[in-house]
Amino acid sequence: MNTPTEILVPLADPLAGPGAAAAARALGEALRGAPPGAPLAIDLGAVLRVDTFGLAALGEAVRRCRREGRPVRVLRAPAGAGRLAAFLRLDRVLATEPPPAAPPPPLLERAGEAVLAFRDYMVTLLSMTAEGYRHAFVDPLRGGAVRAEQFVRQLAETGMGAVPIVVLINFMIGLILAFQMAYALRDYGATLYVARFVGITVTREIGPLIAAILVAGRSGSAMAAEIGTMVVTEEVDALEMMALRPRRFLFSPRFAALAVTVPALCIFADLAGILGGAFVGVLSYGIPAPTYYSETVNALRVTDIGSGLVKSFFFANIVAVIGCLHGIRLRGGPDAVGRAATTAVVESIIGVILFDALYTVLVYFVF
Amino acid sequence: MAEDGTPPALETRGLTVRFGGRAVLDRIDIRIRRGETYVVMGPSGCGKTTLLKCLVRLLPPTEGSVLVDGRDVAGLGPEESDDLRRATGMVFQNGALLNSISLRENVALPMRAHLDMPPGVVEEAVRMKLAQVGLLEAADRMPAELSGGMRKRAGIARALALDPRLVFFDEPTSGLDPVTSDGMDNLVLELKAALGATMVVVTHDLPSARKIADRLVVLSRGRALAEGTWDEVQATTDPEVRGFLDRHAEPPVIGEGATPLVGAPGGMA
Numbered sequence: 001m002n003t004p005t006e007i008l009v010p011l012a013d014p015l016a017g018p019g020a021a022a023a024a025r026a027l028g029e030a031l032r033g034a035p036p037g038a039p040l041a042i043d044l045g046a047v048l049r050v051d052t053f054g055l056a057a058l059g060e061a062v063r064r065c066r067r068e069g070r071p072v073r074v075l076r077a078p079a080g081a082g083r084l085a086a087f088l089r090l091d092r093v094l095a096t097e098p099p100p101a102a103p104p105p106p107l108l109e110r111a112g113e114a115v116l117a118f119r120d121y122m123v124t125l126l127s128m129t130a131e132g133y134r135h136a137f138v139d140p141l142r143g144g145a146v147r148a149e150q151f152v153r154q155l156a157e158t159g160m161g162a163v164p165i166v167v168l169i170n171f172m173i174g175l176i177l178a179f180q181m182a183y184a185l186r187d188y189g190a191t192l193y194v195a196r197f198v199g200i201t202v203t204r205e206i207g208p209l210i211a212a213i214l215v216a217g218r219s220g221s222a223m224a225a226e227i228g229t230m231v232v233t234e235e236v237d238a239l240e241m242m243a244l245r246p247r248r249f250l251f252s253p254r255f256a257a258l259a260v261t262v263p264a265l266c267i268f269a270d271l272a273g274i275l276g277g278a279f280v281g282v283l284s285y286g287i288p289a290p291t292y293y294s295e296t297v298n299a300l301r302v303t304d305i306g307s308g309l310v311k312s313f314f315f316a317n318i319v320a321v322i323g324c325l326h327g328i329r330l331r332g333g334p335d336a337v338g339r340a341a342t343t344a345v346v347e348s349i350i351g352v353i354l355f356d357a358l359y360t361v362l363v364y365f366v367f
Numbered sequence: 368m369a370e371d372g373t374p375p376a377l378e379t380r381g382l383t384v385r386f387g388g389r390a391v392l393d394r395i396d397i398r399i400r401r402g403e404t405y406v407v408m409g410p411s412g413c414g415k416t417t418l419l420k421c422l423v424r425l426l427p428p429t430e431g432s433v434l435v436d437g438r439d440v441a442g443l444g445p446e447e448s449d450d451l452r453r454a455t456g457m458v459f460q461n462g463a464l465l466n467s468i469s470l471r472e473n474v475a476l477p478m479r480a481h482l483d484m485p486p487g488v489v490e491e492a493v494r495m496k497l498a499q500v501g502l503l504e505a506a507d508r509m510p511a512e513l514s515g516g517m518r519k520r521a522g523i524a525r526a527l528a529l530d531p532r533l534v535f536f537d538e539p540t541s542g543l544d545p546v547t548s549d550g551m552d553n554l555v556l557e558l559k560a561a562l563g564a565t566m567v568v569v570t571h572d573l574p575s576a577r578k579i580a581d582r583l584v585v586l587s588r589g590r591a592l593a594e595g596t597w598d599e600v601q602a603t604t605d606p607e608v609r610g611f612l613d614r615h616a617e618p619p620v621i622g623e624g625a626t627p628l629v630g631a632p633g634g635m636a
Binding site: 017018021025028053055059060083086088089092093096098331332334335336 | 509561
C-alpha cells in the first residue's frame with residue numbers, strides 16, 4: 001500500500017472545559033507521533049457536549065494538519081458542535097492564517113530613524129519656545145489678547161503651591177552642604193569659609209536647580225496630564241473649532257506663568273539654602289550669627305544671584321515647553337496620559353540639567 | 368413563574384436602592400427564566416443602570432435581595448462569588464476594554480487567568496470569539512484605534528470569552544447607527560440560539576427591545592410599571608408606560624426622577 005494508514009484519534013466526552021485541554025493534548029500527542037503525510041481522523045462519536053474551547057482544540061489540530069499538508073477529517077460530529085462551529089465562524093477562522101510577526105527593521109535603519117525623530121523633536125521644542133516668547137512677552141506689548149485669569153490661576157498653582165516644598169528641601173540641602181563643607185575644611189581650620197561656599201553654591205547652582213526640578217515634578221507632569229486629558233476628551237478639538245488656537249490658549253498662560261514663578265521660587269530657594277547653612281554654621285561650628293551674615297554678604301556678588309535667576313528663567317521655559325508638548329501631541333486613549341506625564345517629568349529634568357551643564361561651561365570659559 | 372419547579376435564573380425580591388434617602392429603585396420584584404432574553408426598559412434616569420449594577424453585584428442593594436438560581440447572592444462566599452462571576456458575562460456600554468493591551472489580549476485575558484488551556488487553544492478560541500463579532504481582522508489593534516461600534520462588539524467578545532450562562536448588556540445599541548444597531552440585535556438573537564444563555568439587556572431603544580425581548584419590564588422613577596411580553600406590555604393603559612412607549616415627552620419627569628450617577632454613595636459613576 002502506498003498511502004500511509006490513517007491515524008484515528010477518538011475524543012472523550014465532554015469536549016468542554018478541562019476536557020478540551022485534555023483533547024488538545026491528545027491531538028498534539030497523536031500529531032507528534034504520526035508519520036508525515038498520514039491522514040488524521042478525529043472521532044467525536046462519544047462526544048455529547050462541546051464548548052468554545054473544545055472547538056478551539058479541534059481548530060488548532062486542523063490548522064496544524066493543513067500546515068503540514070496532512071489530510072484531516074472529523075467523524076461523527078454531534079449536531080450541537082456544528083451549530084456552535086457555525087456560530088463561532090469556524091470556517092472563516094480556519095481560512096485565515098494569523099499574520100506573521102513583522103521582522104524588526106535593520107539596526108542601521110532604526111538608528112537613522114531615531115536620529116531623524118530626535119532632530120524633529122528638537123526643532124519642535126525650539127519653535128515652541130519661540131512661540132512661547134512671542135505669545136507671552138511680545139504680543140501683550142502690542143496689545144494682543146492676554147488670558148489673564150488663566151495666567152493668574154497658573155501662577156497660583158505652579159508658584160504659591162510650590163513655596164513650602166521648595167523652602168523645606170533647600171533648607172535641608174543648605175544644611176547638608178554646610179556639614180559636608182565644614183568636614184572638608186576642618187583640617188585647614190577654615191570652617192568660617194562655610195558661609196562663603198554655601199552662599200555661592202546655593203545661589204549659583206543648587207537653588208535654581210532644585211526649584212526647577214521640583215517644579216518639573218509638580219507642574220510639568222500636571223501640564224502634560226491636564227492637556228493630555230483634554231486631547232483624549234476632544235476638548236482640544238473643541239477649542240480648535242471655536243477658533244481658539246489650543247496651543248496659544250493652553251500653552252501661553254502656562255509658559256508665561258512658569259517664567260515668573262520659577263525665578264521667584266529660586267529666590268525662596270536661595271534664602272532657604274543660606275538659612276540652612278547658617279543653622280549649621282552657627283549652632284554646630286560656633287560661628288557668630290553676625291559674622292556668618294557678613295561673610296555671606298561679602299562673598300556674594302550680584303552676578304552670582306543674577307546668574308542663578310537667569311538660569312532659572314530658562315529652566316522654566318524648558319519645563320513648560322516639554323510639559324505642554326507632551327500633552328498637546330498625545331495620541332491614543334487614557335492610558336497614554338500617564339505615560340505622557342512620566343515622559344514630561346523625565347525629559348524636563350534631563351533638559352534642565354543638560355542646559356545647566358552647557359550654561360556653566362559657557363559662563364566659565366567665556367565670562 | 369417557575370411552572371416546572373426549578374428556580375428562575377435570576378430573581379429580585381423587594382429590591383430597593385436609596386441614594387441619600389431617595390429611592391432610586393423601589394421594591395422591584397422580577398423573575399428572569401432560564402434561557403430567556405429579558406429586557407429592562409425605561410426613560411433615562413429611571414433606575415435601569417442601577418438595577419443592572421445590583422443584578423451583577425457591582426452595587427449592594429439597600430434592602431431586598433438578588434437571587435441567582437434560587438440562591439441569595441449576598442450569602443455567597445468569596446470562592447462561590449468568583450465562580451458565579453466566571454459564569455457571568457457583562458457587556459459594558461462602551462466596551463470597557465483595557466486600553467493598554469490589544470484587542471486579542473483583551474479577549475485572551477479572562478481565558479488565560481481562569482482556564483488551564485494550552486496556548487494554541489486559547490489563541491484559536493480568541494480568534495473564534497473575534498470572528499463571531501466580526502473583528503477577526505482587527506485582532507492586533509489597540510482599543511484606541513477602534514470605532515465606537517467596534518469597541519462595543521469587542522466588549523461582547525470579551526464578555527463571552529468564558530462561555531457564560533448569564534450575559535448582561537448595558538445599552539448595547541446606544542450610540543450606534545440603525546444598521547449597526549440592527550446587526551447588534553441579530554447578534555443577541557444568535558447568541559441566544561447558539562449558547563442558550565440567559566440574557567438581560569438594559570436599553571431604551573424600543574425597536575431593539577421589540578426584536579430581541581422574550582419578556583420585558585418598563586421602569587419609571589424606580590418602580591416596575593409593566594412586565595410581560597412585548598404584546599402584553601403594549602396592551603397596558605398606565606399613562607406613564609404609554610408615554611414612554613408612544614414617545615411622548617412629559618415635562619414633569621425631567622429632574623425629579625433622575626438617577627444621581629455622580630456623587631452617589633456606593634461608588635457609582
